[in-house]
Amino acid sequence: MIRHLVLFKLNEGVERDDPRVVEGVRAFRALGGQIDELRFWECDWNITDRPIAYDFAINSAVEDTDALKRYLEHPAHQAGVALWREFATWVIADYEF
Template sequence: MIRHLVLFKLNEGVDRDDPRVVAGVRAFQELGASIPELTSWECAWNITDRPIAYDYAINCTVADRDALVRYLEHPAHQAGVAQWKEFATWVIADYEI
């Protein structure tokens, strides 16, 4: 099993209520039901306000490395990533559990 973690930081001057952000969040919320490789799916806004904190997170699991590749290449995932590229940066970690 592999856990895929992604932490997003909104670009300077971009707020959560920006229509692009709202659409990007909606796209990610729908991924859990649309990509069969996902064995678990969580995404949400950070609830703390600390200088080092990121704004939004994805936490999901897939069965193995092949499933991770299929998830990353899935058209719905690619479409969501394209949206987020317009208003955020992110860091990831993929690790076996």
């Protein structure tokens, strides 16, 4: 199994209630039910307020590197990424467990 973690930081001046952000969150929350390769899916807002904290997180899992590739290339995932590109930056980590 591969754990796929993503941490998002909203761009300067962008707030959670920005309509673009609301749409992006809605798109990512729906992915768990749209992409068969996902074995585990959760995402939500960070609840702490620290200077080094990121704003939003995705914690997911897939079977193997082929499944990860299919997930990353899936049209629903690509559509969500395109939305988030407009208002945030992110870091990822993928590891086997």
